[in-house]
Amino acid sequence: MALFRSFFTSSAKTARVPEHDSATTARERLQIVVAHQRSKRLGESAFVNLHRELLEVVRRHVQIEDDAVSIQMSKENDVDILELNIILPEQGFPPNQLIQEGRQPPP
């Protein structure tokens, strides 16, 4: 079906786009950078500080990379949404660390 479609679609848009051409990469990277730059509700320096402090807090518990925390600000209708994404390393929280922190699940 996909093959059929690619033969018979005339739309320039679908013809042009192999899943990830470099312009797509550029667009995605820009969206993130520009979202930070434009955030008026939360000033840009607040964004920078929030990012730093989140890294610090998370790192008290688990070692993560600098780019593991991403912050996005968006607007839906009248609601401003602050979206945080924190990517944990593959192993996640080591169990002994949970115990040290006194957060052992009840038996």
Place this chain on the structure above:
Amino acid sequence: MGKIVVVTSGKGGVGKTTTAASFAAALALRGHKTVAVDFDVGLRNLDLLMGCERRVVYDLVNVIYGESTLKQALIRDKRIENLYMLAASQTRDKDSLTVEGVEEVLSMLVKDFDYIVCDSPAGIEKGAQLAMYFADEAVVVTNPEISSVQDSDRMIGLLDSKTKKAAEQGGSVKVNMLITRYDPKRVTKGEMLSIEDIQDILAIPLIGVVPESPSVLHASNAGTPVVFFEKSEAGQAYMDMVSRFLGEDKPMRFIQQEKGLLGRLFGGVS
């Protein structure tokens, strides 16, 4: 002691940041521990072209004001060893750079790195002057276009007079010219200034010619310095430029018009 090299041009949009990213990456590929420093406070781009914009936590201005250590602010490249970058601040205003602050940071960097590549902002204001002030060597990026050549001439004048080296007795900054976006086809047609034209006017040694190439845009889209694209003519031209910078003898490439099929068949006729 590391060597400080400024990449500058006066005019904007000629390829300073593209050059700084590829120059630094190529030095690292050649085994030299290198850091690229963005001096464009308020309009930082180098992190974007090097693909580490999401890893910037602290920047040059934070280090100057003691808000972070140098080690915290240096971002290590994920692709190759020996390559680091120091981002400019996006939120502070451009006056937050001071001579003393820049001197302190650079004096720490020269202890730890072989090469410090300073990416200058466009213009001739404070940021651009500070980017060049402590330089040992300079790469002036020029397009084969009149306003770019005019501005490069102005920058060469500043490099000769407004730097620490120039202020010292008998000292001077070694100034090299890099021509970017060169299109031999248009030169042959008489539509574009030739290498010789530019050399005649600027009279400084030529360190490289980077041809106009679609891969430069792909590279910046991807956040990968174009030298990592081994098949790219622009990438190869930057590698050649670095070889010359390191003192090797490399003939210039990509400066002649490729003959088309007919031209090759009837060689010499046209």
